[in-house]
Amino acid sequence: MDEFQLIRHYFAGLTAGSEGVLLGIGDDAALLSVPAGHELVVTTDTLVAGRHFPGQTRPFDIGWKALAVNLSDLAAMGATPRWFTLALTLPEQNADWLAGFSEGLKALADLHGVALVGGDTTRGPLAITITAMGLVQPDRAMRRDGAVQGNLICVTGTLGDAALALQQLLATGLPSSLSSFPRGRESSSGSGVQASKLDSRLRGNDSQAHIDPALLQRLNRPRPRAEAGQILGEWGMAAIDLSDGLAGDLNHILIASQVGAELRAETLPQSTAFARAAPADALALQLHGGDDYELCVCLRGEDFQAAEPKLAALGVPLTRIGVITAEPGLRLREGATVRAIEPRGYQHFEAA
Amino acid sequence: MDEFQLIRHYFAGLTAGSEGVLLGIGDDAALLSVPAGHELVVTTDTLVAGRHFPGQTRPFDIGWKALAVNLSDLAAMGATPRWFTLALTLPEQNADWLAGFSEGLKALADLHGVALVGGDTTRGPLAITITAMGLVQPDRAMRRDGAVQGNLICVTGTLGDAALALQQLLATGLPSSLSSFPRGRESSSGSGVQASKLDSRLRGNDSQAHIDPALLQRLNRPRPRAEAGQILGEWGMAAIDLSDGLAGDLNHILIASQVGAELRAETLPQSTAFARAAPADALALQLHGGDDYELCVCLRGEDFQAAEPKLAALGVPLTRIGVITAEPGLRLREGATVRAIEPRGYQHFEAA
Numbered sequence: 001m002d003e004f005q006l007i008r009h010y011f012a013g014l015t016a017g018s019e020g021v022l023l024g025i026g027d028d029a030a031l032l033s034v035p036a037g038h039e040l041v042v043t044t045d046t047l048v049a050g051r052h053f054p055g056q057t058r059p060f061d062i063g064w065k066a067l068a069v070n071l072s073d074l075a076a077m078g079a080t081p082r083w084f085t086l087a088l089t090l091p092e093q094n095a096d097w098l099a100g101f102s103e104g105l106k107a108l109a110d111l112h113g114v115a116l117v118g119g120d121t122t123r124g125p126l127a128i129t130i131t132a133m134g135l136v137q138p139d140r141a142m143r144r145d146g147a148v149q150g151n152l153i154c155v156t157g158t159l160g161d162a163a164l165a166l167q168q169l170l171a172t173g174l175p176s177s178l179s180s181f182p183r184g185r186e187s188s189s190g191s192g193v194q195a196s197k198l199d200s201r202l203r204g205n206d207s208q209a210h211i212d213p214a215l216l217q218r219l220n221r222p223r224p225r226a227e228a229g230q231i232l233g234e235w236g237m238a239a240i241d242l243s244d245g246l247a248g249d250l251n252h253i254l255i256a257s258q259v260g261a262e263l264r265a266e267t268l269p270q271s272t273a274f275a276r277a278a279p280a281d282a283l284a285l286q287l288h289g290g291d292d293y294e295l296c297v298c299l300r301g302e303d304f305q306a307a308e309p310k311l312a313a314l315g316v317p318l319t320r321i322g323v324i325t326a327e328p329g330l331r332l333r334e335g336a337t338v339r340a341i342e343p344r345g346y347q348h349f350e351a352a
Numbered sequence: 353m354d355e356f357q358l359i360r361h362y363f364a365g366l367t368a369g370s371e372g373v374l375l376g377i378g379d380d381a382a383l384l385s386v387p388a389g390h391e392l393v394v395t396t397d398t399l400v401a402g403r404h405f406p407g408q409t410r411p412f413d414i415g416w417k418a419l420a421v422n423l424s425d426l427a428a429m430g431a432t433p434r435w436f437t438l439a440l441t442l443p444e445q446n447a448d449w450l451a452g453f454s455e456g457l458k459a460l461a462d463l464h465g466v467a468l469v470g471g472d473t474t475r476g477p478l479a480i481t482i483t484a485m486g487l488v489q490p491d492r493a494m495r496r497d498g499a500v501q502g503n504l505i506c507v508t509g510t511l512g513d514a515a516l517a518l519q520q521l522l523a524t525g526l527p528s529s530l531s532s533f534p535r536g537r538e539s540s541s542g543s544g545v546q547a548s549k550l551d552s553r554l555r556g557n558d559s560q561a562h563i564d565p566a567l568l569q570r571l572n573r574p575r576p577r578a579e580a581g582q583i584l585g586e587w588g589m590a591a592i593d594l595s596d597g598l599a600g601d602l603n604h605i606l607i608a609s610q611v612g613a614e615l616r617a618e619t620l621p622q623s624t625a626f627a628r629a630a631p632a633d634a635l636a637l638q639l640h641g642g643d644d645y646e647l648c649v650c651l652r653g654e655d656f657q658a659a660e661p662k663l664a665a666l667g668v669p670l671t672r673i674g675v676i677t678a679e680p681g682l683r684l685r686e687g688a689t690v691r692a693i694e695p696r697g698y699q700h701f702e703a704a
Binding site: 022023026027028029030031032033034036039040041042043044045046048051052073074076077079083085086087089117118119120122123124125127129131132133134136141143144145239240241256 | 374375378379380381382383384385386388391392393394395396397398400403404425426428429431435437438439441469470471472474475476477479481483484485486488493495496497591592593608
């Protein structure tokens with residue numbers, strides 16, 4: 001199969017499923033219809049193997065996650081996701097890998113009714129860039145610069161699960177830079193692992209066997225909070241999605257809005273699996289761990305009362321974790337003590 | 353500088369310059385306004401170092417070309433370019449490289465009044481993915497599937513210049529896989545060229561010194577035919593931009609439109625520089641060489657008469673090079689003989 005056939009074969013199933021596609025993949029460009037009274041919302045994110053996901057990640061999960069991180073950005077704007085383009089750089093054609101990858105992409109795309117409308121496939125070290133587009137009513141878009149003193153700082157779902165899963169995965173000792181993608185000459189040199197041995201370990205995914213599936217799911221198949229974001233758009237003063245860790249991401253809101261924040265440590269929501277694992281560094285994982293893909297939103301007190309039940313009806317908890325302050329900086333209250341916390345974001349796991 | 357400062361510093365100048373940007377780079381996503389009565393046109397293309405451009409290409413030219421190839425796709429749809437997102441994967445932070453790259457990007461963006469509205473920067477082997485967005489009136493969009501028997505096949509500008517420049521560049525013997533980007537540990541091993549010696553050769557760009565500047569310009573700084581595309585949208589039955597070579601690209605129109613074509617060899621337009629160089633394989637370069645970034649458009653005979661002077665007024669020649677036939681396949685007439693030609697596209701230069 002040449003490049004064009006390759007694209008058609010594996011991604012054909014992804015090109016339907018959204019409104020407004022006048023001309024989809026296969027021409028010089030897609031033609032899309034943006035309905036009157038809506039703004040176009042656009043975001044782009046790249047995932048690089050061995051950096052944004054551990055090398056042994058399944059192709060299905062890579063496809064899922066590459067789209068999820070982009071839909072999460074749209075969710076933070078309160079947008080309804082519609083379309084996406086995919087730029088896929090692959091070391092070589094590999095039918096199994098492509099089948100898994102496209103299935104993962106399709107599974108999430110179908111959940112959200114988004115369609116692939118453009119793509120480019122190139123040879124090179126594995127990397128995936130997705131540009132996602134959505135729609136929002138003008139008064140529903142949540143920016144980063146609208147938080148004001150007294151706003152409640154809220155998060156959807158729970159924090160720290162993905163970071164804990166990654167921590168446990170790395171503790172299994174499988175080299176994080178190894179990719180499940182068949183190795184070319186360049187990249188295999190120096191890996192120090194025999195290909196046959198590596199392949200068998202990857203097939204079995206041994207390294208993931210002893211990690212709580214509920215945690216692993218959060219790392220490998222994050223669920224972007226698209227519906228929750230659309231609902232929160234009615235009230236949200238400012239919002240961001242949590243990809244690099246709560247402290248660092250919230251700090252973007254604080255800087256853009258020229259405010260500060262005080263968080264309450266005991267209110268940071270934990271999943272059952274996280275609480276059961278009770279990691280020694282729970283607070284650090286929840287404050288600085290990445291890959292949560294929850295929404296952090298600033299709401300007026302009365303609006304929280306309106307929003308919380310609507311999200312609960314979707315099965316999405318909305319938790320108050322702190323308050324916006326006039327005083328700049330990010331602080332954490334633990335019991336009776338308050339201390340400044342570093343707004344550092346997630347260090348990608350290689351550097352961790 | 354951290355990643356956020358990096359982006360802000362080098363790409364700040366790129367974020368203005370287009371209408372309809374309600375919220376630009378720096379939030380979770382951009383907010384854009386699509387005016388009523390227009391369709392949104394979206395395309396994406398990736399450039400990988402050592403594959404889509406020779407390694408010694410100047411950063412300025414890489415920035416220019418990465419945007420140009422995308423604007424060329426929009427031009428082929430008859431669209432007016434508006435906005436773009438940039439996903440940049442870099443081996444490491446390098447101020448000089450980023451300065452040159454962003455200047456090249458800005459130079460072309462300013463020419464066309466397009467604004468950078470979103471971006472992502474990651475570490476990894478050099479690759480650039482741009483997603484470009486534009487607007488078109490519904491009746492002006494040129495697709496690939498509208499060509500009918502009897503249409504004149506026309507091209508803007510001249511063919512083969514970039515392919516000839518590349519051929520001459522490769523003949524100078526500078527290894528095409530060497531990148532002007534400072535080498536990391538991984539990539540420098542095995543290059544067999546001392547870094548200091550390589551740097552001096554790259555600074556001087558010796559390898560480009562003996563190539564006709566007019567040809568080199570076509571390779572390194574292609575001018576997307578944006579205005580010509582918008583004008584041709586009034587009449588174009590089908591169009592495509594020539595990135596992979598005339599034969600292969602025209603064939604996409606033939607397949608989509610379920611027609612064939614006969615080209616006349618002696619009508620393929622040559623630039624003065626190309627004619628002066630008079631390469632032995634001129635016809636092959638013009639038929640199968642890539643990187644022309646001209647438009648190939650199918651027009652009714654009477655519409656050609658209307659379109660040609662309008663493009664001439666822009667300084668863009670429009671040349672009839674053949675005719676659409678009911679009989680499928682691609683044929684070339686040379687004098688009195690007609691032969692089938694392979695619709696093969698450009699083989700990226702590494703494989704050439």
